Amino acid sequence: MSDQHAAAAKPAAIIDDVRSIIAKSLNISVDRLTPETHLDELGAESLDVIEIVFAIEEKFDITIPLKADEATRLTTADKGGGSQDVPFSTVGEVAKIVEKLVAAKTSKAAQ
Amino acid sequence: MNRVVVTGIGVVSPIGSTREEFWSGLVEARSGIGPITRIPTERLNIRIAAEVRDFDPSQHFDSKRLGMMDRFSQFAVVAARAAVKDAQLDITEELALSAATIIGNSGGGLNTVDDSYFKLYGENATRAHPLTIPRLMGNAPSSLISMDLGLKGPTFTITSACASGTHAIGQAFQMVRMGQVQMALAGGTEAGITVGTMKAWEALRVMSADTCRPFSRTRSGLVLGEGAAIFVLEPRESAVARGAPIYGELRGFGMSADAGDITALDPDGAARAMSAALTDAKVNPDDIDYVNAHGTGTALNDKGETAALHKAFGDSAEHLAVSSSKAVLGHTLGAAGALEFAATALALHHQTIPPTANFEEPDPDCDLDYVPNTARNAPLELAMSSSFAFGGLNAVLVLGRA
Numbered sequence: 001m002s003d004q005h006a007a008a009a010k011p012a013a014i015i016d017d018v019r020s021i022i023a024k025s026l027n028i029s030v031d032r033l034t035p036e037t038h039l040d041e042l043g044a045e046s047l048d049v050i051e052i053v054f055a056i057e058e059k060f061d062i063t064i065p066l067k068a069d070e071a072t073r074l075t076t077a078d079k080g081g082g083s084q085d086v087p088f089s090t091v092g093e094v095a096k097i098v099e100k101l102v103a104a105k106t107s108k109a110a111q
Numbered sequence: 112m113n114r115v116v117v118t119g120i121g122v123v124s125p126i127g128s129t130r131e132e133f134w135s136g137l138v139e140a141r142s143g144i145g146p147i148t149r150i151p152t153e154r155l156n157i158r159i160a161a162e163v164r165d166f167d168p169s170q171h172f173d174s175k176r177l178g179m180m181d182r183f184s185q186f187a188v189v190a191a192r193a194a195v196k197d198a199q200l201d202i203t204e205e206l207a208l209s210a211a212t213i214i215g216n217s218g219g220g221l222n223t224v225d226d227s228y229f230k231l232y233g234e235n236a237t238r239a240h241p242l243t244i245p246r247l248m249g250n251a252p253s254s255l256i257s258m259d260l261g262l263k264g265p266t267f268t269i270t271s272a273c274a275s276g277t278h279a280i281g282q283a284f285q286m287v288r289m290g291q292v293q294m295a296l297a298g299g300t301e302a303g304i305t306v307g308t309m310k311a312w313e314a315l316r317v318m319s320a321d322t323c324r325p326f327s328r329t330r331s332g333l334v335l336g337e338g339a340a341i342f343v344l345e346p347r348e349s350a351v352a353r354g355a356p357i358y359g360e361l362r363g364f365g366m367s368a369d370a371g372d373i374t375a376l377d378p379d380g381a382a383r384a385m386s387a388a389l390t391d392a393k394v395n396p397d398d399i400d401y402v403n404a405h406g407t408g409t410a411l412n413d414k415g416e417t418a419a420l421h422k423a424f425g426d427s428a429e430h431l432a433v434s435s436s437k438a439v440l441g442h443t444l445g446a447a448g449a450l451e452f453a454a455t456a457l458a459l460h461h462q463t464i465p466p467t468a469n470f471e472e473p474d475p476d477c478d479l480d481y482v483p484n485t486a487r488n489a490p491l492e493l494a495m496s497s498s499f500a501f502g503g504l505n506a507v508l509v510l511g512r513a
Contacts, residue, residue, distance in 0.1 A: 046411075047374055050194070050316055067332065068316040068374075 014060075021055045022091060034037065035092025056094070062101040072092040114289045116513065117456050118355040119343030121190035121298075124450060125161035125336050125440055126188070130197060133494050138253035138486040140468035144260035144322050144334050149410050150306050157318045160304045161336030161441025179242050180255060181220030186339035186446075187252035188259050191296055193261060198343035198355055200294075202260060211292040212257045212266040213283045214341070215275025215299035216255060217445035217500075218308065220247030225305035252300050256341070270445065272500035272505025273405070275299050277448030281364035281506055287344050288361075291402065294349075299449035309335070315374070317409050323442070325406035325435035325467050326413045326481045328474035331341045333407040336441020340449035342456075348467050357513035358456040362493065363392025369503030376405075376412050376499050381419035384505035385497065389423070392509040394493060395425040399509070401464050401494040403455040406435020407442055414476040416499070432489065434482040438468035448498035455496040459512045 015035065023030040026042050033042075039049060046068050053064050068086065087093050122128060125143025136143065143161040152158045168177055168185045171192075180188070191212075195202065202210065223246040230236040245251065257266045263307035265286065270281040276299020278336040283297030312318055312335060319332035348356055354441030365387025389396060405416055413435075413479045421428050436454045443450055454465055463486055470483035 045372065045373075045375075050314070054314065065173075066316055068411075 006053060014099050015092070018056060018095045018098055019091060021059060022052055025052045025055060027111055033091050035090065035095065037091045039091070040088050040089065060102050062098065064097065064101065066075060082111060112290050113290055114347035115284050115344055115361045116347045116350050117342050117358040117361065117510075118345055118350045118382070119194035119196070119200065120340070120358060120453050121193030121195075122338065122340045122450065122453055123163055123166060123186040124338040124340070125163055128163070128165060130193070130457070133453065134461065136456055137436060137439055137465035138463060139428065140439060140466050140484055141150055141510035142322065142468055143336065144441055147302060147304065150309070154306060155309050155425040156313050157309060157320055159320070159322070159334055161334060161443070162304060163337055167425040179245050179328035181223045181246040181251060182214055183220055183222075183253045183300045183339070184252045186302060187214055187300035187336070187341065188255050190300070190339040190341040191260060191300065194296065194341045194343050200343060200355070201498070202262070204446060206293055207261050208263050209293040210262040210264045211283055211286050211295040211297070212253050212262050212264070212278045213269060213295060213297045214256065215269045215271070215277070215279035215445050215449065216249060216252060216301055217275050218251040218301065218303045219271045220251060221303040221305050224438050225307045225484040228307070240419060251434060256296060256472070260296070262296065264401050268437055270507065271504045272502055273444050273447055274498035274500035274504050274506040275444070275445035275448065276340065276448040276450070277452065277496065277506035277508060278366070280344075280449060280452055281366065281508060282477040284361045284364055284508070287346060293304040294343060294345040296341055298339065298345055299446040301444045302337045303431050303444060304335055304337050319408060322469055323408040323438045324469040324471060325404070325408045325438055326474065326477040327469065327471045329361060329471045330408045330413060333410050333437070334441045338440065338443045338446050338450055340446060340453040342449070342452070358484070359459045359513050360511045361508065362394065362511045363388040363390070363509035365389070365391055365507045367505045369505070371503055373503070374501050376415040376419075377503060378415045378418035378422055380503060381416060381421035381497070381499050381505050384493065384507045385419065385423035386508045389410060392493075394509065396424040397430070399424070399427070399431065399488065399493050399495050400491045401434045401455070401458060402431055403451045403494065403496045404433050404435045405497050405499045406437055406467065408435070408437055413474075414501070416481055416497070417477045431479060431489065432464050433479050434465055434467040436465060448496065448506065451498070452496045452510070455494045455510055459494055459510060460492050462491055464491070
């Protein structure tokens, strides 16, 4: 199980999964999505972002602490036990957060 | 056309279930929000709500009647009885035949749905309780009020999410005004704090994990609540003739739809409902002294509602006192418009503006007078109560001093 998770945690695979989830949710071609693409440029409204986040959470079995009111940023726990504000508006930024959360989950499972 | 007045107020709320407790809670900014106690919270990320905590159904109903009542119907019937008592109303057979019962709610009998599905899917029960359907049907509160009080006129339910209570009162107002009925019982009820609905609300990502702070820069989302408020509405003439107490006079009702986003408030649509209510009441924006706002405590609602108030009131917005009762009552959804209409009527009655509780610091996007934290005595002639629902449905009432 942990081997499979480790394989799934590869950054290249994650961004591809994130791209295909976003493309499917917004009904657009996956080719339009580069790491620099902003979700709002694609016409994604607050509820679209929430649905995308839900699909990503289901896919990777993670929890993304996003609030609808601040759908372009989110607050994550940092290593010191506090919190930090990270951007959440481009495909690359979304993928980066997913990578971080998947890695955190994998290392927790390995402990 | 009849002039229509409010002669009875009945509430079941997170801050108390008598009119006096309800009003003192609002004025003292005593929040009913706290840790959830009625349902298991292990699976919840959000573990706070404004629950009705002092409610023992067996004190109000025998076991046979209780067997057919979901919690949202229990609230509604208890509030309806209190409203009739408050109005010192003797319901004769003639009056009963011409009495409307119009109650709003948004979710139906959600406790019944949740319990029933848990038994079926979670415990593999082979059958549901035979009264499951009568308990959960959306019209149950209206029907059970009519049965309890013997009211035999037009009786139905209005559902428009967070505007349900306001639409119900507005509809009843119009029927009494037109002389279609001699009186109406109207209001809203909701009891939706279940594991299923909490998880569904969590998924919308609009919930606060700590508390509700309407219009404050530090606001972090809404908090769910439960309760009911029911009113006796009747022609001013009959109320005066029988020497009834009069809390206020319903002056105007305005409605609109955004025809836009399914969840986000549209300042334009909200402002159109406010303007329609002012037009219906035949008053100008600067005649309004106080607005009991929808004020959910989400970043988007409070900013959008402030923009809508600027749009509808123009320069008069600067002199307007605006407060939200949701920091105290939580968001009671289908009951919200009704509980807030009670707050508005009592504000006129007591000539006191209930504050926006939990207000911490001003937000540049919310630049009106929100009456932060402390109640204010002020001469109040006209007030407005606004509700803006998911689905883009807006309803606004204008109420005048008795």
